Amino acid sequence: MAHHHHHYHHGNTGDYASKNKEYWSENAEKAFDHDWVRALAAQIESHLKENLSWMGIDPKNVGERKMLDFACGDGFLSHALRPHFTKVIGLDLAEGMVDKYKRRAREAGIPESQMHAVLGDLTGAEISPSLIENKELFDFDLAISSLALHHIEDPQRTINRLMERLRPGGTVVIIDFDVAKKGETWVLDDAPAAHTIAHHGFDKAHMEKLLNEAGCKDVDYVWHKEESELPPRMGGKKQLFFARGRKA
Numbered sequence: 001m002a003h004h005h006h007h008y009h010h011g012n013t014g015d016y017a018s019k020n021k022e023y024w025s026e027n028a029e030k031a032f033d034h035d036w037v038r039a040l041a042a043q044i045e046s047h048l049k050e051n052l053s054w055m056g057i058d059p060k061n062v063g064e065r066k067m068l069d070f071a072c073g074d075g076f077l078s079h080a081l082r083p084h085f086t087k088v089i090g091l092d093l094a095e096g097m098v099d100k101y102k103r104r105a106r107e108a109g110i111p112e113s114q115m116h117a118v119l120g121d122l123t124g125a126e127i128s129p130s131l132i133e134n135k136e137l138f139d140f141d142l143a144i145s146s147l148a149l150h151h152i153e154d155p156q157r158t159i160n161r162l163m164e165r166l167r168p169g170g171t172v173v174i175i176d177f178d179v180a181k182k183g184e185t186w187v188l189d190d191a192p193a194a195h196t197i198a199h200h201g202f203d204k205a206h207m208e209k210l211l212n213e214a215g216c217k218d219v220d221y222v223w224h225k226e227e228s229e230l231p232p233r234m235g236g237k238k239q240l241f242f243a244r245g246r247k248a
Helices: 016-026 035-050 076-084 095-107 129-133 155-164 204-213
Strands: 066-070 087-092 115-119 140-146 166-177 217-223 240-246
Touching: 035 076, 035 240, 066 076, 076 087, 076 095, 076 140, 087 095, 095 115, 140 155, 155 166, 155 204, 166 204, 204 217, 204 240
Parallel strands: 066 087, 066 140, 087 115, 140 166
Antiparallel strands: 166 240, 217 240
């Protein structure tokens, strides 16, 4: 039976970090080269640009501001929000993605001092010392992550870790898909990245619980005004959400 509606992917739940590391490194070049991916990125970008203050961004503030693009991929969020930050740092566990992020920033003529990426994984039980010792990876005004949380085995631990990286008053923003509507399938087993998916979306109650447990204030969860069109084996129509929490 191809369809399955339970929360976790069946079969070997295994080590999602290593599956994602391998898959996204190998597919870094072609992962974003699809019309539906570009349309999704445009949807996310337009929503964020219309909701800057919701993310704690004041366009009139010209002071030092720092953003963490977590599970950054090629950095589309970094480029979309760069005008509002003096420094943007991408973090990804897939080497291929970090390379692509760096290359894209270089090709856009952005100096490394303003935008660069770091290879590393914040999702596991152990964190590599380099991610703890690197002072640059703390005191962010915004930590944002798009379409990554459903790949992460322990979303609570990951959001807790992002909160640790914020300065007081900083904001965490998670963008992902809601759970499938009744009778619909979130993803088919034969979708190319199906084996890298740990959760079939997050509804409002689940997301609010994750943010509240992480100690967030001002928790909010909003849908994009339009549904997203994905290929049928990726679940077809999906509903993007934007969830926010602030560090006290």
